[in-house]
Amino acid sequence: MxxxxxxxxxxxxxxxxxxxxxTPGNVINAAERAMETGFTHYTPSAGIPELREAVAEKLRINNHLDVKKENVVITPGSKQALFYAVMALVDEGDEVIIPTPAWPSYMEMVTLAGGKVKEIPSSYGFQLDIEALKSALSDKTKMIIVNSPCNPTGYVANEKELKAIADIAKEHSIYVLSDEIYERLIYEGDHVSIGSFPGMDELVITVNGFSKAYAMTGWRLGYIAACKTIISAVTKLQQHSASQAASFVQKAGLEALKPETAxxxxxxxxxxxxxxxxxxxxxxxxxxxxxxxxxxxxxxxxxxxxxxxxxxxxxxxxxxxxxxxxxxxxxxxxxxxxxxxxxxxxxxxxxxxxxxxxxxxxx
Ligand SMILES: Cc1ncc(COP(=O)(O)O)c(C=O)c1O
Structure with missing residues (x-):
């Protein structure tokens, strides 16, 4: 091409x-304001406290997750957040179940971490194949990756499917990495966060970002929410690699989360x-x-x-x-x-x- x-x-x-x-004008203005007022230096690795709090509040209210600011790390894009989650949890020889068709970066990240990808192809309509998922389980299964709404199919998983996956995760103590980047782009039905099911707090890693909802792909801003043990590992990974998301971009993200953003x-x-x-x-x-x-x-x-x-x-x-x-x-x-x-x-x-x-x- x-x-x-x-x-x-x-x-x-x-x-x-x-x-x-x-990108919405109020978001651009917020970044400009931040730069003009000298907000151009390092921030804490996990992100500025007010954005971590705003993200936690959004996750509590919109997604029914039981999280506080301490459960959130702001990252340079959600891709980086997914990468940290995989690096923190997947060890050599671990198996990761990925329903396909799926965004190819998941497979690459798991392989890079030394893990083994187990693909579960879905059939016509792209519903998640729960029986196939059960058959793919082994004592090496470490994680299931869920992406709803899905890239490339546009499929939106329903509550029943997600509950079935949550039940499997709880029964076998398997982590669920939930990529919810397309959350706001739903035309029928509702978005369900798999982390909202009871008993999932320690097992779910929820990843989201600003790229798709606010047309902010080039700004590189995302976030990850998980239990404190995982968050501690993710923070270390970020501290010793990217350091943080750009300071003024974090201020722009804070603005984006406000209800006035179109x-x-x-x-x-x-x-x-x-x-x-x-x-x-x-x-x-x-x-x-x-x-x-x-x-x-x-x-x-x-x-x-x-x-x-x-x-x-x-x-x-x-x-x-x-x-x-x-x-x-x-x-x-x-x-x-x-x-x-x-x-x-x-x-x-x-x-x-x-x-x-x-x-x-x-x-
Ligand atoms: C399913 C999925 N997850 C994550 C991302 C990464 O988004 P970000 O720009 O926040 O890194 C993309 C981008 O195309 C995507 O399609």
Missing amino acids: RELQARGVNIIQLDVGEPDFA VKPMVKEFKTRRNYICNELKKMKVFDFRVPAGAFYIFPDVSKTGMNGDKFCDLLLDKGVSTTPGEAFGGFGWNIRISYANSMENLKEAVSRMETVVESLKA
């Missing part, structure tokens, strides 16, 4: 993993785009999928084109639309990931180009 772009070819990017909106219009716009692109894809009759309830991705099976995801992505790219082959997300070679984090105007043009490709297949 980059090569084609460098040659001046117009590509509509439906491979992107970030909101195309601008999130709802962005969510509404994403829902309109989702409905549009799902309807158009259905009309083309070669994309097999259920309308996803969250995030900003669709993960259709494209086998009706007679091609695998890789080949079909190449064909789309030739016609000026970039998407991501499903293979990247844990062996879903017949799927592709389509992101609708792009303007309505661009989505319309992308749909028109995709129709041309699909029509050419029938000829």
